[in-house]
Amino acid sequence: MIEADVFRVLADPTRRALFEQLAVREMSVSDLKAASTISQPAVSQHLAALKGAGLVHERREGRFAYYRAAPQALAPLVEWVDRYRTFWPERVERLKDVLRRMDR
Amino acid sequence: MIEADVFRVLADPTRRALFEQLAVREMSVSDLKAASTISQPAVSQHLAALKGAGLVHERREGRFAYYRAAPQALAPLVEWVDRYRTFWPERVERLKDVLRRMDR
DNA sequence: CCGACTCATAAGCAATTGCTTATCTATATT
DNA sequence: AATATAGATAAGCAATTGCTTATGAGTCGG
Secondary structure (H helix, E strand, O other): OHHHHHHHHHOOHHHHHHHHHHHHOOEEHHHHHHOOOOOHHHHHHHHHHHHHOOOEEEEEEOOEEEEEEOHHHHHHHHHHHHOOHHHOHHHHHHHHHHHHHHHO | OHHHHHHHHHOOHHHHHHHHHHHHOOEEHHHHHHOOOOOHHHHHHHHHHHHHOOOEEEEEEOOEEEEEEOHHHHHHHHHHHHOOHHHOHHHHHHHHHHHHHHHO
């Protein structure tokens, strides 16, 4: 099941940090490594996990591998949370405010 | 950090299942146990984890412990996801539809 | 007061996780 | 062709996780 993968993969703070960076801009493995304290293999392993959950896309170019976030893959997570929105009216009001601001 | 706790605690499918049941209605530990295959201590341990992340509330009554979901605790998760909504226009449109339907 | 009941906690264990170092593959540079 | 560079993969390891059984702490009914 994909929902389970998304939850499990995002449970790790290091992976969330990688995803957050890749949401800003596409980056290579060595770019990500440079911005981190963990080893290059650790970065590659995390990227493989993120990729497995569809949370990042890979673009190969020569010996470089460029990764970028694929926020659509967050859909299962959002849909899961949405099931409890019913019990959560004040949050809905805040969300409406956000959307209204986006319209302007 | 609380965001990290929420992610970590919800990463486990058994805990998500417990939370889902407790979102429907308040239940005692033995109620939850009866609806599950795992042992009573395992249920209690998962409930302790959920409670630690603020995801459930406990109400004691005699020898019974009644638990219910606290969906407000999902806020950090929603807020985290919201940061990537910018990159995700079609999802926003769907969400607007949902909110419009809720207004009627 | 005592046995039954509800739940939490303790201890132990196998499986999983996240990291490391070492190595391999592929591409680029000279 | 030889060397360097980018990244993935393998193997090993300590820490964490999720479960189990055993037991403990309260609470209720006879």
